[in-house]
Amino acid sequence: MAKVTIDGIEIEVPEGTTILQAARLIGPEVAPPAMCYHSKVKTSGGYCRTCLVEVSKGSEKDPRPMPKLVPSCRTTVMDGMEVSNFTSKKVVDARKSIVEFLLINHPLDCPICDQAGECHLQDLSYENGSAKTRTDFERRTFNKIDIGNNIQLHMTRCILCYRCVKVAEQITDGRVHGVINRGDHAEISTYVAQAIDNDFSGNVIDVCPVGALTDKTFRFKSRVWFTKPMQAHRDCDKCSGKVNLWYKGEEVLRGTGRKDQWGEIEEFICNTCRFDKKKTSDWVVEKPASISHQSVISANHYEVFTKPTEFKINIVKTLPIEEKTN
Amino acid sequence: MGRKILLKHINEPGIQGYETYRRIGGYASVEKAVKTMTPDAIVEEVKKSGLRGRGGAGFPTGMKWSFLAKPEGVNRYLVCNADESEPGTFKDRYLMEKIPHLLIEGMITSSFALGAHTSYIYIRGEYFYIVNILEKAIEEAYANGWLGKNILGTGYDLDLYVHVGAGAYICGEETALLESLEGKRGNPRIKPPFPAIKGLWGCPTVVNNVETIASVVSIVNDGGDAYAALGIGRSTGTKLISASGHINKPGVYEIEMGITVEDFIYSDEYCGGILNGKKLKAVVAGGSSVPILPAELILKTANGEKRLMSYEGLSDGGFATGTMLGSGGFIVMDETTNIVQNLYTFARFYHHESCGQCSPCREGTAWMEKIMHKILHGHGTLADVDLLWEIQSKIEGNTICPLGDAAAWPVASAIRHFRSEFEEYVKNPESIKEVNHLYNTQLA
Numbered sequence: 001m002a003k004v005t006i007d008g009i010e011i012e013v014p015e016g017t018t019i020l021q022a023a024r025l026i027g028p029e030v031a032p033p034a035m036c037y038h039s040k041v042k043t044s045g046g047y048c049r050t051c052l053v054e055v056s057k058g059s060e061k062d063p064r065p066m067p068k069l070v071p072s073c074r075t076t077v078m079d080g081m082e083v084s085n086f087t088s089k090k091v092v093d094a095r096k097s098i099v100e101f102l103l104i105n106h107p108l109d110c111p112i113c114d115q116a117g118e119c120h121l122q123d124l125s126y127e128n129g130s131a132k133t134r135t136d137f138e139r140r141t142f143n144k145i146d147i148g149n150n151i152q153l154h155m156t157r158c159i160l161c162y163r164c165v166k167v168a169e170q171i172t173d174g175r176v177h178g179v180i181n182r183g184d185h186a187e188i189s190t191y192v193a194q195a196i197d198n199d200f201s202g203n204v205i206d207v208c209p210v211g212a213l214t215d216k217t218f219r220f221k222s223r224v225w226f227t228k229p230m231q232a233h234r235d236c237d238k239c240s241g242k243v244n245l246w247y248k249g250e251e252v253l254r255g256t257g258r259k260d261q262w263g264e265i266e267e268f269i270c271n272t273c274r275f276d277k278k279k280t281s282d283w284v285v286e287k288p289a290s291i292s293h294q295s296v297i298s299a300n301h302y303e304v305f306t307k308p309t310e311f312k313i314n315i316v317k318t319l320p321i322e323e324k325t326n
Numbered sequence: 327m328g329r330k331i332l333l334k335h336i337n338e339p340g341i342q343g344y345e346t347y348r349r350i351g352g353y354a355s356v357e358k359a360v361k362t363m364t365p366d367a368i369v370e371e372v373k374k375s376g377l378r379g380r381g382g383a384g385f386p387t388g389m390k391w392s393f394l395a396k397p398e399g400v401n402r403y404l405v406c407n408a409d410e411s412e413p414g415t416f417k418d419r420y421l422m423e424k425i426p427h428l429l430i431e432g433m434i435t436s437s438f439a440l441g442a443h444t445s446y447i448y449i450r451g452e453y454f455y456i457v458n459i460l461e462k463a464i465e466e467a468y469a470n471g472w473l474g475k476n477i478l479g480t481g482y483d484l485d486l487y488v489h490v491g492a493g494a495y496i497c498g499e500e501t502a503l504l505e506s507l508e509g510k511r512g513n514p515r516i517k518p519p520f521p522a523i524k525g526l527w528g529c530p531t532v533v534n535n536v537e538t539i540a541s542v543v544s545i546v547n548d549g550g551d552a553y554a555a556l557g558i559g560r561s562t563g564t565k566l567i568s569a570s571g572h573i574n575k576p577g578v579y580e581i582e583m584g585i586t587v588e589d590f591i592y593s594d595e596y597c598g599g600i601l602n603g604k605k606l607k608a609v610v611a612g613g614s615s616v617p618i619l620p621a622e623l624i625l626k627t628a629n630g631e632k633r634l635m636s637y638e639g640l641s642d643g644g645f646a647t648g649t650m651l652g653s654g655g656f657i658v659m660d661e662t663t664n665i666v667q668n669l670y671t672f673a674r675f676y677h678h679e680s681c682g683q684c685s686p687c688r689e690g691t692a693w694m695e696k697i698m699h700k701i702l703h704g705h706g707t708l709a710d711v712d713l714l715w716e717i718q719s720k721i722e723g724n725t726i727c728p729l730g731d732a733a734a735w736p737v738a739s740a741i742r743h744f745r746s747e748f749e750e751y752v753k754n755p756e757s758i759k760e761v762n763h764l765y766n767t768q769l770a
Contacts, residue, residue: 046516047684049724068723074516097720101689134713137696160682179511179682182494184692186682 002079006030006053007087019072019083020051024262031262032085033095033124035102035209036161037073038264044166045073048159049098050124054091057082069094092128099129105140105184106210107156115211117224117296120263121159142187147177148196150216150275151205155187158212164188164204171268172198188212199238202274206257206265217275218246218254225296227253229289234282238270244289245280252278258289329556331544331564332537333580336424342459344466347427353472355546359435360480363546368439372542374550376562381407381498381535382613382653383728384637387542393522394440395530403531404442405507406433406539408449409491409498412613413675414655417566418536420578422449422456426463430486432539434472435546437484440532444485448503451493460488495679499727500533502681513683514727535653537566558584561636565651567596571658574598583636587611588625590635591658604660608743611640612652614672615732617739618665619649645739665744666751669736670698676733687730690721694737701748704755711748715741 001012006023007030013022021039023031032053037045045051052069060080069091072083085091103125110116142155160179165188168175177190190196196204205213227246234241243255255274257265277283291297340346347353359368373388394402406429410418422429429447437445449457464486467473475483489507491497497506501515504526525531541563545553554562561583570576573591575598581590590596591606600606606621627633628647633640640651659668677695682688697714700706714737722734741748 046726049684049686052724071516094720094724097716098685098724101685101693101720104689104693135693137693159685160688162683181682182496183677183680183682184688186688 002077002081004077004079004081004083006083007085013077015076017077019053019055019070019075019077019081020045022077023053023072023083023085028261030085032072033120033128034073034262035120035124035159036163038163038167038207039262040265040268041163041166041207042170044161044163046071048102048161050095050102050128052091052094052098054084054088055081056084056088095128096130099125100134102159103129103133104135104137106159107139107141109157113157113211114214114219114224115157115208118263119211120209140184145189146195146216147190148201150202150271151196152214152216152219153188154212154214155189156212157210158188159210160186160188161209163207163209164213167203167207167268168196168201171203172200174198199270199272200268202271203257203265203268205274206259206268209263215254215256215275217278221253222248227297229291229297231258231286231289232283233286234273234277234284236270236273239273240267240269241273242267243269243273243283245283245285250280252280254278261292329564329582330580331553331556332421332428332540332566333425333578341425342427342463344427344463344470347425348470351547352427353431353434355543356431356434356438356472357478359438359546360478360482365439365441368435368546371545371550372439375541375545375553376550376557376560377538377541377545377553378561378637379535380537380541380565380653382412382615382650384651387534387538390522390534391440391532393520394532395523396441397530401444401527401529402440402442403526403529404433404437404440404445405500405503405526405531405533406445406447406536407498407500407503407533408447408453408536409503410453410536410653411450411493411495411498411679412615412653412655413672414568414570414610414657415613415653416568416570417578417654419453419456420568421536421540421566422453423459426456426459427467428540428543429460429536430463430467430472432542433486434467434477434484436532436534436539436542437486438482439542442532443483444487446507446526447486447488448491448497448507449488450491450497454490457488457490464488494681495675496681496727496729499729502727503533504531513681514729516726556582558634558636559638561638561651565635565654567635567654567656569597569656569658571656572601572604572660572663573658574601581635584634584639586632586634587639588632590656591625597656597658600658600660602660604662606658607661607663608659608665610655610657610659610736611649613655614657614675615728615735616650616652617645617648617735618668618743619647619739620743623647623743624649645735646742649739665740665747666698666702669740670695670702672736673698673733676729680729680733681727684726684730686721687725687733690717690730691733693717694733701751704751706748706752706755708749708752711741711745711752 003012009026032051034051035048051072053072055066057063059078145153147153176194180189205215227248229244232245245252246254257269335350369391377387378384496502497512499514502512506512521531556563564580567579579596592599608620609624610618627642637651642648673695677691680687680691718734718737721730
């Protein structure tokens, strides 16, 4: 076990835990934002640099601070490590500029983007960014392309987090898409206009933190905050069959995987469950999905959120965690 | 004349071929190493020599070698980084072209020291004609029993391959190089784990520059102490410097560490002074990535002492008044040089070569190039200069690999030392255009 202090809060975690996972165990008040890291996807993380933190004490054995800010999603904790996240001005400044970097080529077309309301980049820039822009250069643009029958790639919005590439690599056979070109003209693309066609391809939509990969069956049907997410399941021979169904009135507009508190998919689902089963009669509906009360999705109707059970100030937590560092 | 180690026999006719190379004492280090020394003894000699990585970072080679993990039953690899892409640097090309067997010999000796049975030379695509030279040299080495199974009857096996890259600057970064060597997209890996633990195909790997490996030959032949006797302080031995720019005698020079910069620029043995008797304006001392220094700071340190050509000498004063030895790409600029134009060229280069993996470098390098383009074409404002400064400070240190730093440092140093020129450009772009002969011919 290793003891680590993040923003003044101490926690004991197993060896090999990353700083980000340790911070998430303490809670959202110290957890750094993450755009490219996804705990269910191996080797993800380290690219977007939004989760940079300052390590002011390396470990009990070697108390020297780390010279640079480190990506918390890819740095494992050491016993006695001290980490500053929101308490470090250097980190807050760096994060602010990362948001600026991510936004200089982002179209900011949130009013017509299907992802708006559940977009990680929106949350990130609202919480950590600046209200003003300092660039007036033309943004990079791409044509929209269809990759498969149900998925549309809107490369202009992409922040190159590599999540979809890694998901396709790890949960499906024969990945046909990846990153081509270099630098700011790098793009996600399929190999010579191939379609992404396999039973689990729809998961790239769920892991996309922005609106670059969208569900064509849901395209322009509704703003997400006018739909109500319900947890439902069915017997599926391909996947766990556990989904969120997004209702507008009586109609199921779309199905997605269930996301946890950090916006990460809990279990990957198959394309049949996602795209084809759009009738209530296909499903056993369980209960309203839990939505954070801060989310715009909960704003218009009911709110199901877990109330805080304890008042947390400098408490020492010891929790087992299932997922170890990858 | 300073003492030469690497380029000692460069003028010998036929040195490219095996016969001549062997006649002047080539492959003696292999013989000595595999027959009389243990691998650990060689690592110890390299440590004693104080040899530091010649690719740019200057990390002690002996220490790097001793970090190599040695688990049982796992292959170890030595990879030679011949992806020399730093603008202003062409020393490895010269070495490999003129005296290819020196690199092959160094590779065999170093592989033996590290216990590697398969080694690679990763060379950039643009050096295709050198690939042929190296492959011919490797063939000759195989034919004469220096490579292959049971070298010199000692039971040591080694295979050496040349791998041609596609000419990406980023593949000179060691982990991107390894990715590329594995046949993947050349993206730098996130460290840790370092290649010494998990490198090529997940096995412990050492990646060394061409010049570093070539230097091992004389360290094994004459001993680490003899090598350490050359040079000054912690900068031991000799260094190849690729001199270019406004000088009378551009080319590759082997210098003993510790000569003064003034000597290097003005003496007839080396650069031979500034072209057409003009005045020195600025120097980029170690390849395009290192901070540019104005004449008064490159010749003398901030304390008024003469600046020396060594790792410590050039970095004296930190980035505020110093620079770095880097890879030894010594670019000299005379008084007619336009620093803003020069910086734009560098900014464009880093924008083009950023791999696009991490956001500060991907977006920041492109943004800096656009702002530089704007300033250069007379549309800049004073706020743009401040913005440039701000952007570079936010790229530096926040990226996966050193390319972000390399893109930030030239911008930072140009603004730090030549801010007035930027301001002049912003206020009166027409007047300064005339100073720059390149601007009028190329960009207008």
